Amino acid sequence: MTEDTDAHPYATIIKTMKAGEFAVIPGLLRELELTAAQREELLERLESVYRPWPYFGDWAIRVRCAIALVEIACRCDVDGVVRALDHEWWPNNEKGFGDALVDLLDGWPPEDLIALAHALKPLWSHLLPVSALVRAAGKPFEIDDEGAVDWFEYLAVQDTPEASADALTASPLAAAALSRLPDAEGLGRSLARDADRGGAAAATLAVLARDGHIDRSRLLRSALQGPLGSEPRTVTPGYLALLTALEPTIEEQTAAADTLVTLVVSAISTAAVKDALGRVRKLADLGRMTDKQVDECLQGLLARPEKTLAAPALPFLWSEARRSPARIGELAPLLGEAFSHPSRGVQEKAVKLAGKLADRLDEDTLKDLSTAAAQLPADLRRQADGLLDSPVTAPRPDAPRTDPLPQPAAVPAFPPPMGSAEEVAAELGAVLADPVAQPVAVERVLDGLVRLAHRDRQALAQAVEPVLRSNERRPHSPGRLTRILLVARAVTGRRPEDDASPYPYFRCRDCGHEAFEGVLDARVDEVVRRILDGTSPPFLLATPTCASGSLDPHVLLERLTEYRRTRVRPGEADFDQALFRVRPDPSFPPAAAEELGSTEGRRLARWLSAGGFPARVCEPTVVLPLERPDDPDSVARHPKRWNLAAIGEATDERQDAHPGTRGHRNPPSWSRHLKGEYEAHDDVPACIRLAVAVDSARLVDFSAPFRAVGAPREANQDLCSWEGTQFEPWRRMFPLWLTVVPGHRELVVARNLRAVAAGAESGSRCAAVHLPAVAEAEGEAGPAVHLALAHGTGAASVMERVATADALLALAGRGELHVGRLARDIAVLIGIDGLKLKRVTETLRHVVQAGASTTVYSVLAEVLPDVLPHPGARPRAGLADLLFLAAECAEATPGRPPVPGVALLAEQRGSSQFVKAARWLRDSTSEARTT
Numbered sequence: 001m002t003e004d005t006d007a008h009p010y011a012t013i014i015k016t017m018k019a020g021e022f023a024v025i026p027g028l029l030r031e032l033e034l035t036a037a038q039r040e041e042l043l044e045r046l047e048s049v050y051r052p053w054p055y056f057g058d059w060a061i062r063v064r065c066a067i068a069l070v071e072i073a074c075r076c077d078v079d080g081v082v083r084a085l086d087h088e089w090w091p092n093n094e095k096g097f098g099d100a101l102v103d104l105l106d107g108w109p110p111e112d113l114i115a116l117a118h119a120l121k122p123l124w125s126h127l128l129p130v131s132a133l134v135r136a137a138g139k140p141f142e143i144d145d146e147g148a149v150d151w152f153e154y155l156a157v158q159d160t161p162e163a164s165a166d167a168l169t170a171s172p173l174a175a176a177a178l179s180r181l182p183d184a185e186g187l188g189r190s191l192a193r194d195a196d197r198g199g200a201a202a203a204t205l206a207v208l209a210r211d212g213h214i215d216r217s218r219l220l221r222s223a224l225q226g227p228l229g230s231e232p233r234t235v236t237p238g239y240l241a242l243l244t245a246l247e248p249t250i251e252e253q254t255a256a257a258d259t260l261v262t263l264v265v266s267a268i269s270t271a272a273v274k275d276a277l278g279r280v281r282k283l284a285d286l287g288r289m290t291d292k293q294v295d296e297c298l299q300g301l302l303a304r305p306e307k308t309l310a311a312p313a314l315p316f317l318w319s320e321a322r323r324s325p326a327r328i329g330e331l332a333p334l335l336g337e338a339f340s341h342p343s344r345g346v347q348e349k350a351v352k353l354a355g356k357l358a359d360r361l362d363e364d365t366l367k368d369l370s371t372a373a374a375q376l377p378a379d380l381r382r383q384a385d386g387l388l389d390s391p392v393t394a395p396r397p398d399a400p401r402t403d404p405l406p407q408p409a410a411v412p413a414f415p416p417p418m419g420s421a422e423e424v425a426a427e428l429g430a431v432l433a434d435p436v437a438q439p440v441a442v443e444r445v446l447d448g449l450v451r452l453a454h455r456d457r458q459a460l461a462q463a464v465e466p467v468l469r470s471n472e473r474r475p476h477s478p479g480r481l482t483r484i485l486l487v488a489r490a491v492t493g494r495r496p497e498d499d500a501s502p503y504p505y506f507r508c509r510d511c512g513h514e515a516f517e518g519v520l521d522a523r524v525d526e527v528v529r530r531i532l533d534g535t536s537p538p539f540l541l542a543t544p545t546c547a548s549g550s551l552d553p554h555v556l557l558e559r560l561t562e563y564r565r566t567r568v569r570p571g572e573a574d575f576d577q578a579l580f581r582v583r584p585d586p587s588f589p590p591a592a593a594e595e596l597g598s599t600e601g602r603r604l605a606r607w608l609s610a611g612g613f614p615a616r617v618c619e620p621t622v623v624l625p626l627e628r629p630d631d632p633d634s635v636a637r638h639p640k641r642w643n644l645a646a647i648g649e650a651t652d653e654r655q656d657a658h659p660g661t662r663g664h665r666n667p668p669s670w671s672r673h674l675k676g677e678y679e680a681h682d683d684v685p686a687c688i689r690l691a692v693a694v695d696s697a698r699l700v701d702f703s704a705p706f707r708a709v710g711a712p713r714e715a716n717q718d719l720c721s722w723e724g725t726q727f728e729p730w731r732r733m734f735p736l737w738l739t740v741v742p743g744h745r746e747l748v749v750a751r752n753l754r755a756v757a758a759g760a761e762s763g764s765r766c767a768a769v770h771l772p773a774v775a776e777a778e779g780e781a782g783p784a785v786h787l788a789l790a791h792g793t794g795a796a797s798v799m800e801r802v803a804t805a806d807a808l809l810a811l812a813g814r815g816e817l818h819v820g821r822l823a824r825d826i827a828v829l830i831g832i833d834g835l836k837l838k839r840v841t842e843t844l845r846h847v848v849q850a851g852a853s854t855t856v857y858s859v860l861a862e863v864l865p866d867v868l869p870h871p872g873a874r875p876r877a878g879l880a881d882l883l884f885l886a887a888e889c890a891e892a893t894p895g896r897p898p899v900p901g902v903a904l905l906a907e908q909r910g911s912s913q914f915v916k917a918a919r920w921l922r923d924s925t926s927e928a929r930t931t
Contacts, residue, residue: 014045017070020062023096025069026104039074065097069104078112081105082119085126098132110137117141124150135172143176145184151177152201153190161203168204169213178208182218188226191238199241206245220246224259227272236269243275253279254288261293265300273309277301281316284323291327294320298334305845307343314338314349321357328360336372339384342845344884344913347376351384377887377920403852405813408776412547414440417539418448421456421463428488429467437736440547442484447543449487450527454536457491464488483524490531512751516737518705522573530571537568542577548778549739551581553588553608560593560600570600576706579604580741584612603701614695614710616747688828690784692750709741709751734770738777745777750784753791760794760835768792768800771807781816790825793843794835801839805846812855819855823862830867830876837867837878841885848889854896857889861899868901875914883917890924898925 013028034042071084105113117133120126123143127150134141143151151173158164168174181187194201209216223246226239253260260283263276280297283289289297298320301313317335321328335357338350354369361369373384418424427445431438452460468488489495523542530536541559545552556578563570582604594605693712700707734755737748749756752767759766771792774785789811792804811817829835844856864886869875883902890896899921906918 013042013070017063017066020059020066022062022066022069022094023100025066025073026100026106029070029073029104034073042070043074061094065094065100068097069100072101073104078116078119081116085120085129095128098128098130101129102132102136105133110139113137114139114141121147122150123147124154127151127154131172141173141176143173143180145180146186148177148180148184149186149190152181152187153194156201156204161200161207164200164204165207165211165213168208174213178214181205182215182222187222188229188235188238191242192235193238195237195241199245202238202241202245205242206247209246216246220248220252220256221259224256224263227263227267227269236267236272240271240275250283250286250288253283257283257289257293261297261300264297265303270306270308273304274312277312277316281319284316284320291324291330295330295334298331299337302334302337302341302346305342305842307345310338310341310343310346311349314346314353318353318356325360328357329362329365332357332361332365333368336369339369339372340375342849344377344881344917347380351376351380354384377884378891378923379916379920403812403854405852405855406809408810408814411778414544414546415444417451417543418444421452421460424448424452424460425463425467428464428484429470431484432467432471435732437733439549439736439739440544442736443543443739446484446487446523446527447540449484449491450531450536451539453491453531454538457531457536461492464491468492483521486524486528487531490528493532495532512753513733513737513755515705515708515711515751516740516748517733518708519573519577519740520736522703522705523577526571526573535569537563537571537574538566541570541574542581544581544739544742546742549581549742550583550778551578553582553585553593553604556582556604557588557593557596557601560596560598560604563600564596564598572703573705575600575603576702577740579607579702580613580706580709581739582608582612583743584608610698613741613744614698616692616694616710616744616750688787688825688834690750690753690787692747692784694747709747734767735773738773742777743779745774745779746782746784749774749788753784753788756788756795757791757834759796759800760791760829760839765797766795766800768795769797769803771804772810775807775810775814775816781811781818783821785811786818786821787825789822790829790835793826794829794839795843796839798842801843802846804843805850808843808847808855809850809852812852817855819858820862823859826859827863827866830863837876837882841878841881844882845885848885853889853892857886857893857896860886860889861897864902865900868905871904871908880913880917883914883921887917887921887924890921896925898922 013025013032016024016028032038068084072081075081075084102113105116108116113133114137117130117137118141120130123130123146151171152168155167155171156164158167168178171177191199191201205214205219208214209219219242223239223243226242227236229235248256257280260276260280263272264280267273267276277297280289280293284294298313298317301316302310304310313334317331321331332354335350335354338346338353341347341350351373354373358366370384373381376384418427424445427441427448431441431445434441449460449464468485471485527536527540539559541556541563542551544550545555559578560570562568588608590605590608592605593601593608595601596604691712694710696707696710696712699710734752737752738745741747755767756771757766759768768788768791771789774788775781789804789807792800792807795801795804808817808822826835826840830837830840844859848856860882864883867876867879867882869879886899902918902925903922906915906922908915908918
């Protein structure tokens with residue numbers, strides 16, 4: 001504002017706000033006794049205080065507190081106070097602000113104060129004002145799980161656990177929060193975050209339980225049952241820290257014995273299983289466990305595929321046999337389950353334990369064990385034959401068999417359009433609530449919003465209003481997909497440039513996924529503009545006719561004909577997306593589109609005549625070698641898998657693009673050959689790069705977001721700032737990207753290869769979980785798809801490795817698996833330390849368990865020659881398990897050719913696991929069986 005505010009009657013208030021003296025604001029406002037008109041005028045003059053002040057800093061926070069109080073005084077209802085305090089969280093917890101707020105609201109009835117306290121959410125952002133309101137109201141205050149956890153996190157930050165406990169119990173919210181806290185849903189996540197900082201929060205809860213402020217039995221139950229919840233890996237460290245702080249007595253652990261057994265049998269977290277097993281064994285040694293509980297615990301451990309969890313069952317079984325000799329006959333049959341365990345180490349220990357117990361077993365039990373031992377490898381069967389009285393025989397198949405691979409299913413048709421505003425609103429809410437973008441649902445909602453906005457905008461606005469309200473108060477940024485809400489907001493007349501828009505999103509600069517997200521942005525922005533301008537089309541041209549995202553050219557021509565009949569102008573982004581999705585059809589002559597007589601008809605004819613979307617070129621270009629510096633300090637700073645040449649290359653590229661980043665320290669002496677400055681924190685792993693491009697001349701008629709999809713790019717080169725467990729696009733948007741260019745999954749995967757590679761390289765969550773969707777998509781499965789599959793075999797997450805196994809089976813079932821290409825990529829990645837052999841073995845074992853032993857052996861037969869060590873050299877970690885898996889596959893599918901180099905390694909002296917595996921693999925192949 002240009003008006004001199006000092007000459008205005010409210011000059012004192014404005015000067016006080018600028019000084020940040022918010023505590024005196026309530027008194028000044030009472031002196032003025034403002035009318036309604038004066039309040040509105042004062043609200044307008046707040047603009048002169050808002051704009052000049054910095055966003056952060058102590059002074060700026062006090063200024064914002066003063067502004068908020070003045071705004072509240074001008075809006076004398078609960079909704080007005082919430083709007084004033086809901087813009088930002090940091091002024092609301094300034095010391096003294098809550099008391100000033102209560103002073104300002106003097107005269108409000110207690111019921112209104114409590115209602116206001118309930119309306120201020122999340123509690124983390126408004127704890128001090130809510131506490132002041134509850135204290136002033138003097139009435140009970142109900143709190144939800146999220147609020148209880150926010151309250152605990154905010155106050156439990158004192159120097160000692162005792163001081164934190166005192167701060168918590170002194171809060172006016174203590175009674176409600178402490179009764180809710182033990183069973184609160186987010187307690188485990190809060191404790192896990194604190195466990196990384198020392199575990200003071202768990203110690204605080206233990207102090208509260210000791211002093212009787214919180215129910216110890218409920219807290220102990222939560223600590224024991226927490227790792228069994230829906231987020232076990234995330235919350236387990238916190239619950240284990242709480243369990244350690246509580247130090248449960250033997251009596252308490254005995255009472256919770258069933259829960260401990262359930263943890264041993266069912267918990268996903270290895271740490272939780274080992275902790276529970278230690279407590280179970282201690283109780284068993286003290287005679288506090290029943291025989292049924294011990295048996296259930298042993299069976300559950302042996303049923304686990306992980307060697308580290310199944311192996312402890314055998315010492316436990318031996319200790320139980322010594323403690324209760326009368327139960328040896330009941331415990332011995334469990335060894336049969338150990339014989340069939342996928343881990344070679346577990347099988348060996350089970351055979352040795354069977355030898356110790358053999359002289360104490362009756363004839364029937366020995367026969368049962370001999371029958372179970374038939375599942376053992378050949379060398380262990382011979383060893384078991386010498387230990388057990390009954391001979392061990394194993395039937396072997398006579399001829400190679402065909403893997404029972406899954407058959408491809410027919411791609412379903414796209415569902416019909418939505419017919420009512422209520423259906424559109426319900427589907428919109430479902431799309432926003434789904435953690436992964438479902439392409440069919442997203443396209444139906446976007447088309448439904450456009451159709452109903454054209455047909456009955458007022459009814460649609462009323463239907464979507466509740467969905468908008470439920471998404472306006474999110475505590476965190478909702479992410480990219482919620483841009484679709486801008487369409488719903490446009491239906492109600494709200495514009496995207498509105499300062500109150502709650503749908504911010506962040507761009508990742510120069511990353512492969514940006515091209516596909518730019519397409520969604522362009523389509524959404526175009527629809528929003530047309531709805532606001534009153535030119536909304538009756539339907540979208542780009543809505544697919546197939547669930548895979550493809551569009552029938554006959555249907556597209558019908559839609560263009562209807563547009564021309566009703567004189568509707570096609571949207572540029574909508575038509576570009578329609579062309580990307582349309583697939584050439586022999587039954588559709590391009591001349592039929594040209595007969596339409598419009599610009600769009602002629603473009604469609606030219607596009608189909610040229611074959612639709614241009615074919616991509618995607619070939620491996622570079623394999624960055626591994627550098628191993630000799631300087632011990634440098635070796636300690638950099639994991640062995642990091643490629644120093646790639647660090648220098650990425651640094652050069654970034655500094656050329658952003659000259660302001662120059663000036664960092666020079667490279668160490670052993671890397672003088674690198675160009676540019678060296679930054680230790682930019683660790684770029686060695687990798688395979690793919691050069692991906694399409695014929696850009698075919699895309700000149702398209703708008704910029706669509707031309708970017710076909711722009712040349714080197715895949716697996718992105719240094720995405722969002723890499724990690726919280727990187728939303730890789731986790732949520734990948735399925736939607738596949739429908740931008742249906743039939744060209746190679747292009748989508750190649751441009752986003754790092755989305756999959758991150759799981760193997762950095763151990764973070766990645767997009768490998770979506771590889772089954774890639775395998776079932778249309779189009780060629782070329783170098784990019786197979787390289788992504790190779791990266792997925794080494795993903796850190798078990799869920800992503802299982803998804804990779806499913807994708808491998810799906811590709812094999814469709815006849816699209818190129819065994820040589822996949823094996824070559826896996827071998828190269830292993831050679832540059834891009835994959836961990838243990839993870840690769842586990843992924844391929846999932847495929848074997850699905851019955852595809854022949855497929856897995858075909859892959860391993862080409863991988864192993866490139867990763868086997870020279871005779872006398874030390875093998876890679878985990879290579880023995882990979883050899884054991886290959887031998888298991890060879891034995892299950894006779895007639896397999898031998899692996900080059902294995903016979904030479906099998907002749908080595910010694911009894912290491914690696915040598916044993918090589919001998920078994922040699923003996924299991926066709927060449928050994930025929931001699």
